[in-house]
Amino acid sequence: MPVGNVTTIEVDHLAPRSGNIFLWDKVLPGFGVRVTQGGTKSYIYQYRLGGRGSISRRFTIGRHRAPWTAQSARNKALDLAKQVAKGKDPLERRRERRRKQVELRFDRYVELFTEEYLKRRWKDWSRIRSMLVHYAVPTIGTKRISEVRRSDLTAIYRRLDNRPSVARAMHATLRKMFKWAMSRDDLKHSPVQGVDAPPPPKPRNRYLSTEELRCAWETSFQLAGQYGPAFRLMILTGQRRGEVIGLDWSELRRESSRWDLSAERSKNGRSHLIPLSKQAIALLDAVACGKDWPSNGLVFQSSYGTRLSAFSKAKEKWDAMIVRKMRSAGEEGAALAPWRIHDIRRTVATGMQALQIRTEIIESVLNHLSGTMSGIVGVYQCYPYQEEKRQAMKRWGRHIKKLTAS
Template sequence: MLTDAHCRNAKPREKLYRLNDFKGLYLEIKPTGVKAWRYRFKLNSKESLFALGNYPDVSLADARDACGEARKLVKQGISPVQNRQLELVKRELDSGNTFEVIAQEWLALKDWEDVTKTRRLDMLQRVVFPSIGKLPVRQITSAHILDILNKTVARGAPTVAAEAKRTMSSVFELAVATLRADTDPVWAVRKALPPNKTQHKRALSVEEIGKLLVDFDGHGGNFQTLNAFRLMWLTLVRPNESVQAEWEEFDLDSALWKIQAQRMKARREHVLPLPEQAVKLLKAMRPITGHTKYVFPNRDDRARPMADAALRQALKKLGWAKKYSPHGTRTTGSTRLNELGYRHDVIEAQLAHAEPNAVRRTYNHATYLDERRGMMQDWADLLDTWKAKI
């Protein structure tokens, strides 16, 4: 058996020679002075050589360990030479299967509106890709995932952390299904974060509604952001339905808003009566953005709608972020309107909540329109009253 001294002191000769260790391992001394580790093995009655690197970059101990691993493969009937080639091909394939590549593929497969995909991609680019976007999915561990989630929560964005967790898990699900990953590392840390206890969807009191609307009116931000916020409150639509509103959806003469089916959560067209205040708001916006597709176009790209993140940013600036989120508007509207005695079915129809019976659903939306028109005009007038009391 060799010692390190044997390896270190071996001098080159005119011809190549070998220093044998044991079980097929030897050090090959070349006339050039290069000392190369080799493992000679026999597989299927055929002798072959397996290169293990050069001394002293690969020490005697390391060469023995590598030889031991190669010997295990031979016992299984696997050529270490071919195995190395396969591993190289696999690494090359894995290097192209980064998290970002598969995430983009996952997004492309989703049957979502472009604005929804853009919003989700924006979250990935801000929160996830900087940490793991360039890593092959097989190299990503649960520790990577937990680090992303902890950092996101630490900066005060637990809701974003929850969205990132769901999205990352979905991307890994695709990777596993297409044999590009073995497991979903999100699973191990799925319960690591504390539940988000912020009561963003609780109903605001009448006094809180008035204060919120007064604060938002005076926040000094973008005119479009203010009006998108007002339209959401006047109609009780979802935040994304307000900021993505398209001019072709409105019939201001009839005071109606027909939101296209593909923009609705339930994928059904939703017809809303517009109170006088909403019609006035939209008429004020017409000279400003009427030449564009969207009522509230994106500041940087007028061919795209405003992001509903603009509403959240304004609320954060005003100090409302921990007390209320735009999604809580509908909860507040439903609660207050029920308290005021309006019929539950009429309120549900206004909120486009799914009615399981298709015939009843069609009947409700057609029959309740006039009743909803009166209710929403009363609601708009109450918002003005509650603001005036602040």
């Protein structure tokens, strides 16, 4: 095995032969240069961990003159020798560093954050991950998390100008993700620090009028698939869209006319017993094609047997149907003011108020924690209002039946 002075001039004069040839430095053990049959010259450092009986390992420092010289490669080899003397493996450290460079890409880190944090601590982790994937990843992409700047965050929030609630949720999520990265020593400083949260959404007061509600109910039967039954159950129960769309037959009790919503599925993390009116029971009978309901499985499914999605398209068609219905009823030139599916809950609450149902009963029906059920009252007032809720649901169901009777 040739031994000599590994210098830039000496390496320049090394000529390729058949197979690889090596020149080992006589001053620094393990430091050398390798010349391939094709003429490529690379500086290397060869070492053992654990004494003579252990397997030797070879660390490639880099190519000669691209960008390494003999002296800069020697300095690197000296640094590697110090690591080996401390029992550290340079190859393993390089692999770990490269692995981290991939893991610390923003798009990859979102997945790591989902697996290691969101799935373990946030019950609505799927929604949060989807938000990050759809709005943050396309903007930041493969940048390392240490390269994310405040301007990147501003660009994300700008995409959400017309969705203030999502923008604020994004800000809170990114703040948590970068704080978590700092706790793992993956990041020194959070780019969210010092960035103001997007402004809160303006309070909404939109609800469907009596005529709009009637037309919405009647036209929902014309919607394709199971969108119509799902929307009608929202109207009959006042429950949130996600809770209705995720409804499983195992949560329903036909014999006791009840829907048991678990804390895991409830948006506010509180279990909720929802009495079902006769109208709601009839709707579910229709979906099940009889009174023998399935024991499990999604109640409302797409044509592929999956959870319903693409609600914006379904609602766009629904809105057009509602307008046509209103105009056919004699309201020439009738228009439908913008509204959201979530406004159904406000419509139910407003309608129940008109029926003179007490506010605390309405909030209990909606599983709502603000107002009379927030703060210290929500902590110490544990009365479930179950019978009162049942009576409220009966009155509301009769109101809908009377309202939509032809």
